[in-house]
Amino acid sequence: MLCGSVYLLTNVIHAGDLFRISGVFVFSITVTLLFITSTIYHGTREPLKKFWQRFDHCSIYLLIAGTVTPFVLRAGMGYVSWFLLALIWGLSILGIYQQIRAKNDSAPSIWIYLILGWIGVLAVLREWRFFSTISVSFLLIGAILYTIGTIFYSNKRQFRHAHGAWHLFVLGGAICHFLSIRFYVL
Template identity: 40%
Template structure:
């Protein structure tokens, strides 16, 4: 079995990385359960979109957990592909209940197709470039941020349809994700832990915005 050689510091760092996003997996399961229960209780027609969001919430944190938890070289390289592509899928999954709740008809279809095609494109990009991770890291970050702020396109309808509190939480979560990429880009492995907590915090904030202001 080929394994990475970890010193004590690296082992501690990877342990924190693993545990931080395993917490995301656990929270994702709890959040998905809460959203399903509330949607069923109030008879929300948008339940499928919240299931999509919750499923990809769990998937993103799960792939990250597996990637950081393994010491097998081949498995780790393979897991990194899923870790990175899951980010694109989670972004699209996060937009799905927002778009579904606000738009209808052709506009809903157009926006959903757009965000999921972007996710597909990002996924293909990461698969094609997985052997040149460092070379394309900056491009990946730009793609993550650009797709994350896709919300600017639908900002006016958001203001008209949803409460100010929902908008504030949505923007706050987006800012946390964006600021977190500063640490993601760093070559210092300690900063990757910081990135993980930014992601976890942003994901939690977005969940609360959905649970309290979107499921209605």
């Protein structure tokens, strides 16, 4: 994803549009942060493992908000879409705050991530007329992949290698959203 982020940023800079550049920058930072923190978390042993687990969970909130951002900034959408973007960022920040302040090590509910993510998709689809069919297709496929992946994440004990499958769905969702942004923003 780091290479994809460099590709997006390099190409969007030539557009000279501050909104496009800002949106791609936010997505690039949040998607790269997610994969870096997840890699560190999964490769770390105690006593730092719990710290990186929280950081990993926080980066999911950031990625959800960061994925919606380039679409809203690029399209100059209506007030409702801007409101939904602000709502997603606000709830993501609240989720991060709650995750940092939590007394126990429990993960946030997967439902919170799903609801935030689908609010983001709906915010974008609400203004579908701005988007190409291929961009919308990759956006929806990515959201569906993330959603299917949560089945494996939520049922780790029932499926062999469920956590690995979860990560493959996350990677697939992130790649689809990268492609959606690539076809829309560039």
